[in-house]
Amino acid sequence: MRPYVIFNSTITLDGRIANKESRIMSRLEKNRIHELRETVDAIMVDVETIINENPLLDVRRGHEPYRVITDPKAEIPLNARVFESDGKKIVFVSSEAPGKKIEK
Template sequence: MKPHVILNSAMTLDGKIATRTGSSEISGPEDLLRVHQLRRKLDAIMVGVNTVLEDDPRLTVHKFQPDESDSSLREFDNPLRVITDSKARTPLNSRVLNQEAGTLIAVSQKAPGERVKALRDKGGNVDVILAGEARVDLAILMDELAQRGVRSLLLEGGSTLNFSMLQAGLVDEVRVCIAPMIAGGVGAKTLAGGEGVDYMKDAFKLELKKSYKLGKDFILEYEVLK
């Protein structure tokens, strides 16, 4: 069992999701609104711990006031926030641990007990689960989320987690916002990092379903072929 997973990312024309210094203000206001509208409809949002460490995101719906009569909206305001964090490195003062939404931190057996305890001690809205030995096992995590009633999940990066999720065959859709910018930089993170595939024949194959201009940006929506 697993949720339906949509990988969503903003990138430059050369595929960078951040500069080499970690700056990641890429898309325009219209795209930020699109992402928050999507967040309001899905059950969970997931990011890797490096995104928490570098960007300190809130991962909530706060860019618009939804029309509550819209039947495609979820019952509650904010989706569950999910962090893959093998060694429980999420800082205790990070914004994903605030009271605005529930947060589930997936750790591995490598996580120091005192770090796990400190996260658990944060209180009612923070949950820590063990999934995997050295690193978070994403298939186990997806199964656990599905069992908790998460039917849809927005994967919001970063580069390393995006690749792992694709490699594990856990991504169903990819939606990208391409901003009219080129950042360059060999060290700048791209849409999918990790090990990468050795040959193009092994690349993850997609089928374009929709494309449109949004403000100054361009949106592409793909289905992942399996």
């Protein structure tokens, strides 16, 4: 069976994306993201999203998808909110990651 992939991104009309200081999603868009999350097996983000936005990556109702985080250098803070949410987490690191940081 071929994988079913949903890509979601939010940008402004002039091509900008959010950063720590500015959020560009409305409440309606946030609700839609939660609806999308209910339909998937995994939510995938990069470590920059975790560091800049510190999201829970939660689902308001329904099953809990995997939380998949790409983090080549193992920079994710261990107190990140994503670790507070239910559901399994998978963090992908590269050979650049210090061995001490990937023991867990």
